[in-house]
Amino acid sequence: MAEFPLEELRFAARYPFSNTAKRIVKSINPRIDDLLEKRFSIVELAKRNLTAVLKRKPYPTNSDVASAEILESHILAFPLAKIMVSFLDNPKYYDYFAKAVRDSAFAMLQNAGDFESELINLANDLKLNFEISNGTFKLGIVEFLSVPFKSDVLKLANQDVASGYVLLNKHRFASFLAEKAAYSVLISLPADVAELPKQFKDLAFEALNESTAQLRRSISGKANLSYLPPCIETIYADLLAGKNIPHMARFVLATFLNAINTPEEKIVEAFSRAPNYNEKVTRYQVSRIVHGSAGKIYKPASCNKMRSYGLCVAECRVKHPLQYYRKQLAKRKQPRTKKSGEKNE
Ligand code: SF4
Numbered sequence: 001m002a003e004f005p006l007e008e009l010r011f012a013a014r015y016p017f018s019n020t021a022k023r024i025v026k027s028i029n030p031r032i033d034d035l036l037e038k039r040f041s042i043v044e045l046a047k048r049n050l051t052a053v054l055k056r057k058p059y060p061t062n063s064d065v066a067s068a069e070i071l072e073s074h075i076l077a078f079p080l081a082k083i084m085v086s087f088l089d090n091p092k093y094y095d096y097f098a099k100a101v102r103d104s105a106f107a108m109l110q111n112a113g114d115f116e117s118e119l120i121n122l123a124n125d126l127k128l129n130f131e132i133s134n135g136t137f138k139l140g141i142v143e144f145l146s147v148p149f150k151s152d153v154l155k156l157a158n159q160d161v162a163s164g165y166v167l168l169n170k171h172r173f174a175s176f177l178a179e180k181a182a183y184s185v186l187i188s189l190p191a192d193v194a195e196l197p198k199q200f201k202d203l204a205f206e207a208l209n210e211s212t213a214q215l216r217r218s219i220s221g222k223a224n225l226s227y228l229p230p231c232i233e234t235i236y237a238d239l240l241a242g243k244n245i246p247h248m249a250r251f252v253l254a255t256f257l258n259a260i261n262t263p264e265e266k267i268v269e270a271f272s273r274a275p276n277y278n279e280k281v282t283r284y285q286v287s288r289i290v291h292g293s294a295g296k297i298y299k300p301a302s303c304n305k306m307r308s309y310g311l312c313v314a315e316c317r318v319k320h321p322l323q324y325y326r327k328q329l330a331k332r333k334q335p336r337t338k339k340s341g342e343k344n345e
Helices: 006-014 019-028 032-037 040-054 068-087 091-110 115-125 141-145 170-187 199-220 230-240 247-259 264-271 279-291 303-309 321-331
Strands: 130-133 136-140 160-162 165-168
Touching: 006 019, 006 068, 019 068, 032 040, 040 068, 040 091, 040 199, 068 091, 068 199, 091 115, 091 170, 115 130, 115 170, 136 141, 136 170, 141 165, 165 170, 230 247, 230 264, 230 321, 247 264, 247 279, 247 303, 247 321, 264 279
Parallel strands: none
Antiparallel strands: 130 136, 136 165, 160 165
């Protein structure tokens, strides 16, 4: 295996999407089976990184080590994390991944000891055509517009433009590079995983479950979400996994969560994972369920109604999903009181 200068490895570990990192991965040329069998720690690292991405955190990097082996692990973990996220087969998670890369790249650039040199190194690595003069970076308009920006700060209308060039200070140039990195990652997803071992898929879904476990805990409030009936659990798990669930299922879930005393704010938070989440609309709808509307009280659906909606998924021998929840609570010898149990049926 080729040996790489430590500084090069560190750069690639800081920017695992970079061409330097890709060259190193190509040179190491790991066999997938080896990674899964002998170098399981890299696969675990990739899973851990994906979990962070799914929690909407920056893509984790670690370049402050002197061990070439550790740095290589971080570099190799990146394409593995991309493989895993591809197995989730959901554009929403590709977007999370790209944004995590953007946030991580921006933080790395900002925290570099020599900010300007770091910007130049990454820009050169990304084969960007730019000039620099007195701390101002000059980019051709076409080059600048090759990256679609979501934030206003990088819209062309908000830039200094002169003689066909966009003039960016260091911080804006850092934002541009981070967005460029994110875009390059986004358009590279999903990776072609058709021929790859299913273990990656299992690991990807483990990462997804781990990423939502904390959210589940934070959402629950006084309710105990470990005892949800199968029908509600199915809807809830789909929602946390970012699936687009039908309107009726959303309504059923919101009324149920309200009935078991989940705080209004937490119900809104649960829906924030939905792919087409609109906070204003969600708050309005959840508020109507929690506080009623025009004298109407919204109660959770009975099992008969759930069957008619096609949302019953098991035979629980109860007449109402709340009954199932109550029974589970009782089994765990938890006091069933109006305070800790439920509201209306
Ligand atoms: S039987 Fe009732 S509680 Fe059980 S899954 Fe069906 S609707 Fe839900």
